[in-house]
Amino acid sequence: MSKWAAPTGVSLADCAQARLRGRYRAERRFRYCGIAAICLALGMLGVLFATILAQGLPVLTQTQIGLDVAFAPGILDPDGTGEAETLARADYRKLARNALRTVIPEASGRRDKRALAKMLSIGAEEELRDAVLADPTLVGQTKRIWLTAGADFDALNKGTIARTGAESDRRLSDKQIAWFDALDANGQVRRAFNSRFFTAGDSREPELAGVLGAVVGTLYALAITLLLAFPLGVMAAVYLEEFAPKNRWTGIVEVNINNLAAVPSIVFGLLGLAVFLNFFGLPRSAPLVGGMVLALMTLPTIIIAARASLKAVPPSIREAALGIGASPMQTVTHHVLPLAMPGILTGTIIGMARALGETAPLLMIGMVAFIADIPSRVTDPASVLPVQVFLWADAPERAFAERTAAAILVLLTVLVAMNLSAVILRKKFERRW
Amino acid sequence: MLAKIAGVAFLALVGASGVAEAREQIRIVGSSTVFPFAxxxxxxxxxxxxxxxxxxxxxxxxxxxxxxxxxxxxxYPDIANASRRIKQSEFETCKNNGVTVVEVKIGFDGIVLANAKSGPDLALTMRQIFQALAKQVPVAGKLVDNPYKQWRDIDPSLPAIKIEVLGPPPTSGTRDAFVELAMEGGAKTFEMLRALSKTDKAAFTKIAHTIREDNAFIPAGENENLLVKKLQGNPDAVGIFxxxxxxxxxxxxxxxRVDGVAPTFENIAAGDYGVSRSLFFYVKKEHVGVIPGIADYIAEFTSEQAWDEEGYLSEKGLIPLSAEDRKSVAAGARSLAPLVLVSEQGP
Structure with a gap:
């Protein structure tokens, strides 16, 4: 009791006031600490986003060079047949190079010509071919066509590689820069929206590389994951939560499910390699197998989330249903499961979001690979977005750095969309008791 | 109900795709160094x-x-890329599994030691590289734990900065090649180690291949772009890639410079730069004609417009073989002459 005794000469009320102020101060300090922690986390996130955005956004535009291409019949269609077959196989490289040489005639010599040819991407040939095939009347005309520039010139235009310094250390020589500047002054250089990034598969040339192959691969793999993991996970959770007797065996199963949720993902990749590829002989690099491996990885997460939300449905619902004569199965399918569904869906989407970011298990089943074609079936070889990020981050060409950042942005967009749908589903169907 | 629908949908998806159909595209596996070229x-x-x-x-x-x-x-894959020659043991495995191997040598890769533009110019010898990075080095005729802290401690002509080398991890082929070429080459400049290499090869290899572990050498992960960034941030550090x-x-x-030779395209191609290795790919002869396109792929890889001095691979950093070698390798590759590996123990 002496602890609470007021010192002589000070009233009890004053003393209490002082202590009260102290407690308020402690309270405020505690809150400021919390706010500071949140600000720090948000600040770091902001810095991360800002750097990725700053690096990735230049990918949205692509430097193009406008050339007055003479669609010479002598090159395109020497016999004058006008057949699409002949036009498709013509030498468009020659066409592009001739057009370049007309604007920059001073490039003679073998070396100069090669240096000049680098101004256009190897994709320019296909652009010319597509232009001719779309409009065969071009043959014999001269028309300004905008062609994709080579990666180094694109970087020069965007100011990401050096213009000065010793010539031998630069990607582009003084001559090449002078040619490009001359074209630029002539209005023959522009930056257009880079639609190829969203419509093409992987490529070794940065200016031709796109994310579509990886996006399609991701969607296939996640679809397989969802189709496998969701029904299996929900059924397992319903049985364990609603029907299984509580004994030692279910106890062991429960512990093991919790353990599985913590197993490093590479282990699932090894399992996939041993079982799906070596035993069942499924194809390597296929999103089908990727989805199956990711489903194994997501399954424990879904089971745990589903069990938690089944547990959260009040027993009175079950008792009422059973009381009016519903069978246990009817109770579950008509009442308990629908009420638990928002929670289960949230858990599933969180599990899927984790699967979306995985590369380690896919390494073992051959999905970490250069795959240029866009997959059209789940058994076609495909990579996924995080793998694409990983591969581009490792490429020596400088222009892949910005593509890496842009691919990260695409990945984050998919991730945010998935998490957003989780929030919306929960808000829409959530019931509180 | 939901499960049933999902199950049916899954079966439909898999069924429509036809799992057991013949492979249409070539499959290539192997070295991360050859990856950009392949x-x-x-x-x-x-x-x-x-x-x-x-x-x-x-x-x-x-x-x-x-x-x-x-x-x-x-x-099984049709082609394997390699940043070193196939080993006798691997060749035996291949043979036992009925695989006939066709070897195609595609060019060279130099391993360079580089530092930031703002750092000092370095001119090293293999001996100095070995002295800077080995765990044990000979000092006054005896093997001692590496005593060198600064480059100047090794040789007064070198700058007075701390030895700090960022290099690939032990799992990397670049590391293997670096150790074999630069470290072994440096070790052999010491008379006592050279004598050892003749009497006890294993002991010599252990000394030459063991890199010091006192933070002078920092394994920096496989991502070489990151390494370049780290070098820019730290002008005193040297990177290996x-x-x-x-x-x-x-x-x-x-x-x-290593042994007085700068790591340039021309020097590596001419064989003057000491720390360079050959790159290969291996073709499974049994698959040629079964998997469509393998012969055409070999023809494309060994075409002059791909791999000569001005080919598109040289723009990606591949250092070409000499014109003569290219001719003979291309001829051998196109006729699919099987590899005969006499013995790993060379001269």
């Missing part, structure tokens, strides 16, 4: 021909050859 050829091949673009996996040389040699059949990264980043880093 993918470049694969892409051009896919654009140029009616075949599908080959799928190239970067598994590392050892992992790739393991997959490659596992057997014949469409489950493949020539293509120096070639692509010549405006921010510079290569050290």
């Amino acid at each position: 993918t470049t050829v694969a892409e051009r091949f896919g654009r140029k021909t009616r075949f599908k673009t080959p799928v190239v996996e970067s598994t590392g040389t050892g992992g790739g050859l393991k997959l490659f040699c596992a057997g014949v059949g469409e489950r 493949g020539f293509s990264f120096l070639d692509n980043n010549g405006d921010v880093i510079k290569g050290a």
Whole structure:
């Protein structure tokens, strides 16, 4: 009791006031600490986003060079047949190079010509071919066509590689820069929206590389994951939560499910390699197998989330249903499961979001690979977005750095969309008791 | 109900795709050093021909050859890239599994030591590299734990900065090649170690291959772009990596001379630069004609417009063989002459 005794000469009320102020101060300090922690986390996130955005956004535009291409019949269609077959196989490289040489005639010599040819991407040939095939009347005309520039010139235009310094250390020589500047002054250089990034598969040339192959691969793999993991996970959770007797065996199963949720993902990749590829002989690099491996990885997460939300449905619902004569199965399918569904869906989407970011298990089943074609079936070889990020981050060409950042942005967009749908589903169907 | 629908949908998806159909595209596995070159050829091949673009996996040389040699059949890869020659043991595995190996040597890769543009110019010898990085070095005729802290401690002509080398981890083929070429080369300049290499090869290898562990050498992960960034941030540090990264980043880093030779395209191609290795790919002869396009892929890779001094692979940093070698290798590759590995123990 002496602890609470007021010192002589000070009233009890004053003393209490002082202590009260102290407690308020402690309270405020505690809150400021919390706010500071949140600000720090948000600040770091902001810095991360800002750097990725700053690096990735230049990918949205692509430097193009406008050339007055003479669609010479002598090159395109020497016999004058006008057949699409002949036009498709013509030498468009020659066409592009001739057009370049007309604007920059001073490039003679073998070396100069090669240096000049680098101004256009190897994709320019296909652009010319597509232009001719779309409009065969071009043959014999001269028309300004905008062609994709080579990666180094694109970087020069965007100011990401050096213009000065010793010539031998630069990607582009003084001559090449002078040619490009001359074209630029002539209005023959522009930056257009880079639609190829969203419509093409992987490529070794940065200016031709796109994310579509990886996006399609991701969607296939996640679809397989969802189709496998969701029904299996929900059924397992319903049985364990609603029907299984509580004994030692279910106890062991429960512990093991919790353990599985913590197993490093590479282990699932090894399992996939041993079982799906070596035993069942499924194809390597296929999103089908990727989805199956990711489903194994997501399954424990879904089971745990589903069990938690089944547990959260009040027993009175079950008792009422059973009381009016519903069978246990009817109770579950008509009442308990629908009420638990928002929670289960949230858990599933969180599990899927984790699967979306995985590369380690896919390494073992051959999905970490250069795959240029866009997959059209789940058994076609495909990579996924995080793998694409990983591969581009490792490429020596400088222009892949910005593509890496842009691919990260695409990945984050998919991730945010998935998490957003989780929030919306929960808000829409959530019931509180 | 939901489960049933999902199950049916899944079966439909898998059924429609036809799991057990023949493979249409070439599958390539192997070295991460050869990966940029193989993918470049694969892409051009896919654009140029009616075949599908080959799928190239970067598994590392050892992992790739393991997959490659596992057997014949469409489950196994058709081609393996390698940043070193196939080993006798791997060759035996291949043979036992019925695989006939065709070797194609594609060129060279230099391993460079480089530092930031703002750092000092370095001119090293292999001896100095060994002294800077080995765990144990000979000092006054005796092997002692590496006493050198600064480059100047090794040789007064070197700058007075701390020895700090960022290099690839032990799992990397670049590291293997660096250790074999630069460290062994440096070790052999010491008379006592040279004598040892003749009497007790294993003991010599252990000394020459063991890199110090006192923070002078920092294993920096496989991502060489990150390494370039780290060098820019720390002008005193030196990095070890493949020539293509120096070639692509010549405006921010510079290569050290080794034994007086600068790591340039010309010097490596001419064989003057000491720390360079050969690159290969291996073709499974049994698959040629079964998996469509393999012969055409070999033809594309060994065409002059791909691999000569001015070919598109040289723009990616591949250092070509001499014109004569190219001719003979291309002829051998196109006739699919099987590799005969006499013995690993060379001269």
